[in-house]
Amino acid sequence: MIELDHLVAGYGSCAITPSLCGVVEAGSMTAIVGANGCGKSTLLKTLAGLLPPVSGTLHWSPSRPVIGWLAQRQTLDLHFPITVQDVVSMGAWPRISLFRGLNRQARARVFEALERVGMLNMAKTTVEALSGGQFQRMLFARMWLQQAPLVMLDEPFTGIDETTSHVLMEQIVDMHQQGQTILAVLHDSERVKRYFPQTLRLDTESAHWGATELTPAQNSGACLV
Numbered sequence: 001m002i003e004l005d006h007l008v009a010g011y012g013s014c015a016i017t018p019s020l021c022g023v024v025e026a027g028s029m030t031a032i033v034g035a036n037g038c039g040k041s042t043l044l045k046t047l048a049g050l051l052p053p054v055s056g057t058l059h060w061s062p063s064r065p066v067i068g069w070l071a072q073r074q075t076l077d078l079h080f081p082i083t084v085q086d087v088v089s090m091g092a093w094p095r096i097s098l099f100r101g102l103n104r105q106a107r108a109r110v111f112e113a114l115e116r117v118g119m120l121n122m123a124k125t126t127v128e129a130l131s132g133g134q135f136q137r138m139l140f141a142r143m144w145l146q147q148a149p150l151v152m153l154d155e156p157f158t159g160i161d162e163t164t165s166h167v168l169m170e171q172i173v174d175m176h177q178q179g180q181t182i183l184a185v186l187h188d189s190e191r192v193k194r195y196f197p198q199t200l201r202l203d204t205e206s207a208h209w210g211a212t213e214l215t216p217a218q219n220s221g222a223c224l225v
């Protein structure tokens, strides 16, 4: 799906990540891990095409798909005067007519999405009245509904309690099982080990990319620095 050829991510001419070679396979589920400031978010934005590479190339095959994007929480504006149901419905727009609006089937999918994240009883609540965890549940419902071929999540569980994290992790697993490709920046190594078959571990000087169950040293064959 995405081929990286000596890709260096960063800002302008300032390199942040080491040089990366490899392929994000369609249908794969990869955790991007590493210390604060090592460039995980910068790499994710580069892989999404939001930032140009400092050097090297990025090749989409067959072409850049629709991306479901979940930004870090602090970058989001929590003060919208719209309801939870309105926000989740936006996930259906790519597949429905702007003029006809949501039909009965699409509306049922919106409610299914809300139910999956335990937010059905808050459908009419305005977004500004939500807690941080409820807001994240709402964004996951929208992303689940969107069914984008590629889903990118930047620290989706930061500041989220264990119960909510578990509910949201189940949605990521479900999206993966439906064939969607998952790339997620994470800090929780237990969660990575349990759920993510692939890991891309960034360091300042090097990177290790391969099967999660292998140690970074064992993974070095799958990683090009």
Ligand SMILES: Nc1ncnc2c1ncn2[C@@H]1O[C@H](COP(=O)(O)OP(=O)(O)OP(=O)(O)O)[C@@H](O)[C@H]1O
Pocket: 011, 016, 034, 035, 036, 037, 038, 039, 040, 041, 042, 043
């Ligand atoms: N817009 C920007 N322009 C220049 N440098 C930036 C910009 N945004 C981030 N940086 C720098 O790039 C480096 C990597 O930042 P990035 O947010 O990618 O790290 P991260 O690994 O995701 O960190 P964290 O785990 O703390 O979220 C940091 O030194 C940061 O200061």
